[in-house]
Amino acid sequence: MAVLRTLLTPLRALCRTLLDRWLDYHHVEAQQPALDATQPTIYVLPHPTFSDRLALELITRREGLPSARGSVVLGETRLPTCIALPRLSRGLTRVHGRRSPHLDTLLAQLAADPGRDIQLVPVSVFWGRAPGKDFGFWKLLAADSWQWSGRLRRLLSIAINGKHVQVHIGAPLQLRTLVETRPLPVAQRKTARVLRVHFRRVRARVLGPDLSHRNTLIRGVVDSPQVRQAIFDAATARGTSPERETRRALRYGREIASNTSYPVLRFLYQLLRRLWNRLYDGVTVNGLDDVKALAGDHELIYVPCHRSHIDYLLLSYALFREGLMPPHIAAGRNLDMPVVGALLRRGGAFFLRRSFRDNRLYAAVFNEYVHRLISRGHPLEYFLEGGRSRTGRMLAPRPGMLAMTLRSFARDPRREVAFVPVYVGYEKVLESGSYLKELRGGHKKKESPFDLLRIVRRLRQSYGHVTVNVGEPLMLSEFLDRQVPDWRDNRRQTRPDWLNQAVPALGSTLAQRINGAAAITPVSLVALGLLANSHHAIEADLLERHMRLLVDLRRHLPGGERITLPDGEPRDWIAHTAQLGFIECRPQALGELVLATPEQATLLTWYRNNVLHLFIDMALVAFAYRHNARFGTEELLTLLGPAWPVLAHEFHLPLEAFAPRLERALAALASEDLLLETDHGWERPAGHLASSEHLRLLGRLVQPTLERGYLLLAVLLREGSGTLTREALEEQSRQLAERLTLLSGLNAPEFFDKRLFSGLLDTLEAQGWLWQENDKLCYDTPLENAQRRGRALFDPSLRHRLTQLVHRQPS
Numbered sequence: 029m030a031v032l033r034t035l036l037t038p039l040r041a042l043c044r045t046l047l048d049r050w051l052d053y054h055h056v057e058a059q060q061p062a063l064d065a066t067q068p069t070i071y072v073l074p075h076p077t078f079s080d081r082l083a084l085e086l087i088t089r090r091e092g093l094p095s096a097r098g099s100v101v102l103g104e105t106r107l108p109t110c111i112a113l114p115r116l117s118r119g120l121t122r123v124h125g126r127r128s129p130h131l132d133t134l135l136a137q138l139a140a141d142p143g144r145d146i147q148l149v150p151v152s153v154f155w156g157r158a159p160g161k162d163f164g165f166w167k168l169l170a171a172d173s174w175q176w177s178g179r180l181r182r183l184l185s186i187a188i189n190g191k192h193v194q195v196h197i198g199a200p201l202q203l204r205t206l207v208e209t210r211p212l213p214v215a216q217r218k219t220a221r222v223l224r225v226h227f228r229r230v231r232a233r234v235l236g237p238d239l240s241h242r243n244t245l246i247r248g249v250v251d252s253p254q255v256r257q258a259i260f261d262a263a264t265a266r267g268t269s270p271e272r273e274t275r276r277a278l279r280y281g282r283e284i285a286s287n288t289s290y291p292v293l294r295f296l297y298q299l300l301r302r303l304w305n306r307l308y309d310g311v312t313v314n315g316l317d318d319v320k321a322l323a324g325d326h327e328l329i330y331v332p333c334h335r336s337h338i339d340y341l342l343l344s345y346a347l348f349r350e351g352l353m354p355p356h357i358a359a360g361r362n363l364d365m366p367v368v369g370a371l372l373r374r375g376g377a378f379f380l381r382r383s384f385r386d387n388r389l390y391a392a393v394f395n396e397y398v399h400r401l402i403s404r405g406h407p408l409e410y411f412l413e414g415g416r417s418r419t420g421r422m423l424a425p426r427p428g429m430l431a432m433t434l435r436s437f438a439r440d441p442r443r444e445v446a447f448v449p450v451y452v453g454y455e456k457v458l459e460s461g462s463y464l465k466e467l468r469g470g471h472k473k474k475e476s477p478f479d480l481l482r483i484v485r486r487l488r489q490s491y492g493h494v495t496v497n498v499g500e501p502l503m504l505s506e507f508l509d510r511q512v513p514d515w516r517d518n519r520r521q522t523r524p525d526w527l528n529q530a531v532p533a534l535g536s537t538l539a540q541r542i543n544g545a546a547a548i549t550p551v552s553l554v555a556l557g558l559l560a561n562s563h564h565a566i567e568a569d570l571l572e573r574h575m576r577l578l579v580d581l582r583r584h585l586p587g588g589e590r591i592t593l594p595d596g597e598p599r600d601w602i603a604h605t606a607q608l609g610f611i612e613c614r615p616q617a618l619g620e621l622v623l624a625t626p627e628q629a630t631l632l633t634w635y636r637n638n639v640l641h642l643f644i645d646m647a648l649v650a651f652a653y654r655h656n657a658r659f660g661t662e663e664l665l666t667l668l669g670p671a672w673p674v675l676a677h678e679f680h681l682p683l684e685a686f687a688p689r690l691e692r693a694l695a696a697l698a699s700e701d702l703l704l705e706t707d708h709g710w711e712r713p714a715g716h717l718a719s720s721e722h723l724r725l726l727g728r729l730v731q732p733t734l735e736r737g738y739l740l741l742a743v744l745l746r747e748g749s750g751t752l753t754r755e756a757l758e759e760q761s762r763q764l765a766e767r768l769t770l771l772s773g774l775n776a777p778e779f780f781d782k783r784l785f786s787g788l789l790d791t792l793e794a795q796g797w798l799w800q801e802n803d804k805l806c807y808d809t810p811l812e813n814a815q816r817r818g819r820a821l822f823d824p825s826l827r828h829r830l831t832q833l834v835h836r837q838p839s
Contacts, residue, residue, distance in 0.1 A: 056195065063094060068146050068147070070134065070148055071151050072113065072150050076112040076114065080153045081112075083153050084151055095109060097110070102137040102144065103141060111128065134148075134203070135216050146203050146204075147200035147203075148201040152231065154193065154195075203219065229325055233324040233352060242285055249393060250278055254396055258393075260273075262388065273389065280390050283361075283379065285378055286377055286378040301349075304342075309493045311342065311494045312494070313350065315545070316352070319347075320352065322446045322501060326443070327407070327443050327444065329407075329448065330408065333412075336416065338457070343355075344376065355376060355409040357409045358377075358408070360382060362382075394432075403439075410429045412542075413426065419778040421640065421641070424783070425538065426535075427532065433504075434504075434508075434530060435522075435524075445504040447502040447504065449542040449544075451543070451545040453495040453546065456490075457634075490608060491608075492604070492608055497547055498545065499545035500544065511534075536680070543641050543679070543680050546639050551610060551632075552638050553601055554575065556575075561725075564623065565622070568621060568622050572602065573718070575602075580700055581699075581700060584695070584700075585646075611623065637778070643729055644675055645672075645690075648671065648672070649703075650727035653727070654823050657711060658706075658710070661709065664710070666817065668690065670814045671818065674733070677790065677791040678788070698710075700722075735826075735830065736788065737788060739765055739830060742834040743757060743760050743834060744757055744807065745811075745812060749806045750806045751805075753804060758785045761785045762782045764834065765779055792811075
């Protein structure tokens, strides 16, 4: 034995030297746990692996942590400073856990010596990160998976992945508490169980769940009772054989299912890292610590806003970089193009048709596929809005994927589902050109593989900075308990009745949480100030002061912990926006001017709309002071209260009581000397031209929404109750809004977007102002009174222009 130890010592030293030169690692956690330097430290690994021990020795030396090389003396016993849990042994029917002699000895020594304590630090080392899926030759070489590595594979893995090691150092366990509160045998079992659970959660978080082979997964989906019943129904309805419908179901499964490949994930990560460095000044990710705390024992559903095709690439890149498994992404079938579709599928995308309401077999296959992903713990990602926002604002959530997620969770609620809202804020999107055409009334362009060539040509341009903000996660079971407390009673139904209530409420809540994590950028601030002037020109010093005011107002409002603000000074923000090509700065004898061409102004509306919701309550108050110098609080409540539900619905804000919202807005405006509180109410500062100018600019932010509401109600009241259908009112209002933009010289097609009028009618019906009888819209005296009071918001000239427009329109 001594001879063998003599031979192994130089071999171990050689291995340590070689690995020291090759090893490069990244911490899964940004914040490392604090270790008590006064207490002995013992590291514990999830399984006995020579390479992990050597890597841990090198990492602790580089990090200045207590050494993992050596031993600790406890009484008459000497224990190594790095121990490992034994491998699990597998019997015929179950997995058996074996006891760790080192761990048992350690706890026994602590029990015998009450004056001592040891901090036990769990450490996980991942040599690359591959889910447990058969990748052929790559499985031999590439990375850690759920299957333990053999010696040859581990040696090759070190050679391939020694520069891509992921390390997780867990919080230390204080063993004294365990020993003192439990009998020794119980403490030994408890410690081993706590460690195994910890290692399993970390492994699930970093690697994701164990993936079965794609063909096996598809076959399992088709063989499920739900799909088998759909196959039988389809064969009966179509007059075909079950075998033919089974082949059709398998074809649907192959069309839908992703084919995640770790080599492709690694390739995409390296490619995207270079792409982001070429395109952007930087990518900042905020709030991922909340996600890391949930990963491992929660099913994660990422729900980002959808502004660009880059969204899902950015999020997957950020998660992979931070040591989290990239999700399976629901993508439209239009993206399943040659080359691109295959690459996306291997990067984790699964494809769905835009509509499959009339194809029950496809719906059954897709639903079962999603259920299997969720029930097995695969992280998912899908976009609530369905498609990209061409206007820059959050679109109304679509119910499809949300309903599938709720039905899947109801079938098997043992694993908690956590929705993770994500806001992606761009200073300039790659699709600016196509969005400009669509904002000016052009038709949506169909995606093509040749779009990649256009992107390559743009790589020399600068696209500013990108911010990815994680909103407040939502626990699905807690949400359902609040919304539909009896959801567990009939959860076994294929489509329980409570879905009709829960799905819209869930979509609305998630949209609000996405908006609650918005990123305010220099471009959006310039757009907020510049577009508030009709001719899209403003003095540079006024714009600087107004942008600083907007940022300060946002700081005064509570509840904005997840909202991010730009660094630097307003003058730098203007220069940066000009550099990106959105504006031009023109020197002039009396002071510099900031201007935007009609094309630039149209495109800036997209960036303004990204953050418009963050200022809409203060803008509503400011609008009331356009031609009024003083209001009492109750007077403001009466005047503005009816408009708040409409604004909250359009901008996806919490539908809370307006009184506290008004108090916060008034306090924020008063903190910047835009309003003064007196014995008679709230007043504009007398003779303060700067305050009046800022109030005017701020009030213009909400004017388009109020004008749309005025037009719609004016048409309805002109025609009378029970006269117009909903569709007729939407179309007449849209035509009037389009006419108003042309007469005003504006180029703002989003102003007459029919969906905005539809949303306005939804809110009026939900609030009880309108109802339908025989498909006709009906109203009562309260709506007429509210419209009459609301007229006081508009100054006489604006009110006259809108009224004249409505009454000149033939009924």
